[in-house]
Amino acid sequence: MDEHEVNCTVCMEPFEEERHSPRTLRCGHTLCTPCIEALLDRAHHDRLCPECRKPLKISAVGHIPVSYTILRLARALSSATSEPHIRVQVEDGETCLQHGAPIMSWCQKCNVWRCRECKCPKECTVFMNLPEALLHIKQAYVDCTNGNISRLADQKAIYEKKKSEIEKEMLALREKNKKIEENLKRFDASIDKLEEYEAQTVEASSSRRLDKVLGLTNSFLKDMETWLGDLKRSAESEKSSSLRVAPATVKVQAPVPKPEVPLTGPLDFASLKERLKVSQSMYAVQEKGGRTRWAKLSINEKNLLIHALDDIPPPIGATLLPLDSVTAGMSPNKPSAFLDVTIQQRLEGNVYMTMFGVTPRSQNFLLLCSGALGPCFKGLQLKSSDIGEGKPKLSIVLLGPFPNGQDCPPLVEGITDGGSYNSNIYPGLITGYPADHSSSAFQIMLEDMVGFTYDYAFGSVTSGLAVIQSVHREVKGNFREALISDCGLIVPLA
Structure with a gap:
């Protein structure tokens, strides 16, 4: 009896009592028992004998008794086999096609199966018997397959990550699209409102009804300008250029009224107050090089403040005065200027x-406060520093970089050191930098330095030194941002 006759015809494993009982x-x-259990795991219509395809009308493997006769035959055949380590299982395809003898071994070097009669073409002397060869090839296949599965799993993880990133981007795009749709609706509503006012x-x-409509229009345009500014800042803060909203570059403008006739005589507090009662706002106009710019005017105690020049036209109905006639009232010997300082976008105070x-x-400093020649201190940062080696150190507040990241050279010629610029160091002293630095930046001293002088001083703080001290404390100690939110010139009123 051949060994394959006492093997399971499905798994080809020899029958034995413990694992493959017949x-x-x-x-x-x-x-064998495991193969019958596998058949019973299938659907009812698929439970067929693998030999004759007849249906199995049982529900549990325990309903079929163990065939002890076949089990005894398997034991007898196993004990009668002289060389169990080369026992072969002969099934379809397990015989040599050339000699008809059972396959006994495999040459790994030549990758050929051998029977007892076969000779290896390369005259190899090391062969692997059939069970070992089957196990070796299976293991190699499993290892290769597992490697491929691992590589595919790694690639799958990469694509899953990409999918997650795309889903996040799509969510962000949907949110941004929602905001854009809201802005478009507001644009449509604003256009309708302006057409209604028109x-x-x-x-x-x-005249009363006309003034009322013009006032409503001006208030509405002011709100629109604020909203467009918010849109522009929001667009500039976007990190991804592909998701960036186009910044609003077109400014809403009201009809520009013509300047009034220049004032005659010195400016006085009473006449300006009367003008403000009528128009509610007052602006100085600069016509230079074919360009028109406006500076807002406001009154603080007995002083007229000329705010930095801007390209935004004033509201309808504002009182307009030529800039030259307004600045003519400045103190001829000791001109004054002001800075409005914010910390973390909150107004900290005014510095005179x-x-x-x-x-x-001083002329260079005043030009940068007014913006008369273009460059201006408005919008620049204020920094904090302690200078000097050892103790005591000198605490100062100084101007940050200009918008282009570089310093602004002086706007006037003839800047020197020493002489009238020499001064003792005390809190509130305003100084520049050495003439050879070619810089328009300034710094404000916060402490006394007995026995020391500066050769670049040109002014001092007369009011608001506490604001500068707060800037030094908040910027240096709390790492907050301080800005010059506005600046300009001061005209004393008679």
Whole structure:
């Protein structure tokens, strides 16, 4: 009896009592217990004998008794085999096609199966018997397959990560699209509102009604300008250029009224107050090089503040004065200027400063406060520092970089050191930098330095020194941002 006759015809494993006990089906064919259990795990219509394809009408493997006769035959054949280590299982395809003898071994070097009669083409002397060869090839296949599965799993993880990132980007795009749709709706509503005001203006039949409509229009345009500014800042803060909203570059403008006739005589507090009662706002106009710019005017105690020049036109109905006629009232010997300082976008206070005289350094400082020649201190940062080696150190507040990241050279010529610029160091002293530095930056001293002088001083703080001290404390100690939110010139009123 050949060994394959006492093997399971499905798994080809030899029958034995512990793991592959034989059980004979009603159709007469014998399978091992694990193979019958595998058949019973299938659906009812698929439970068929693998030999004759007859249906299995059982629900549990225990309903089929163990075939002890076949089990005894398997034991007898196993004990009668002289060389169990080269026992072969002969099934379809397990015989040599050339000699018809059972396959006995495998040459790994030549990758050929051998029977007892086969000779290896390369005259190899080391062979692997059939069970070992089957196990070796299976293990190699499993290892290769596991490697491929691992590589595929790694690639799958990469694509899953990409999918997650795309889903996040799509969510961000949906949020941004929602905001854009809201902005578009507001644009449409604003256009409709302006068209409504335009119709009311055309239909106005009295000066009172016309003034009312113009006032409503001006208030609405101011709100629009604030909103467009918020849109622009939001667009500039976007980190991804592909998701960036186009910044608003077109400014809403009201009809520009013509300047009034220049004032005659010195500016006085009473006349300006009367003008403000009528117009509610007052601006100085600069016409230079074909360009028109406006500086807002406001009154603080007995001083007229000329705010930094801007390209935004004033509201309808504002009182307009030529800039030259307004600045003519400045103190001829000790001109003054102001800075509005914010910390973390909150107004900290106003700083008033008086120049030591009309010098190139003070003139350069005043030009940058007013923006008369273009460059301006408005919007620049204030920094904090302690200078000097050892103790005591000198605490100062100084101007940060200009918008281009570089320093602004002086706007006037003739800046020197020493002479009238020499001064003792005390809190509130305003100084520049050495003339050879070609810088328009300034610094404000916060402490006394007995026995020391500066050769670049040109003015001092007359009011608001506590604001500068707060800047030094918050910027240096709490790492907060301080800005010059506004600046300009001061005209004393008679």
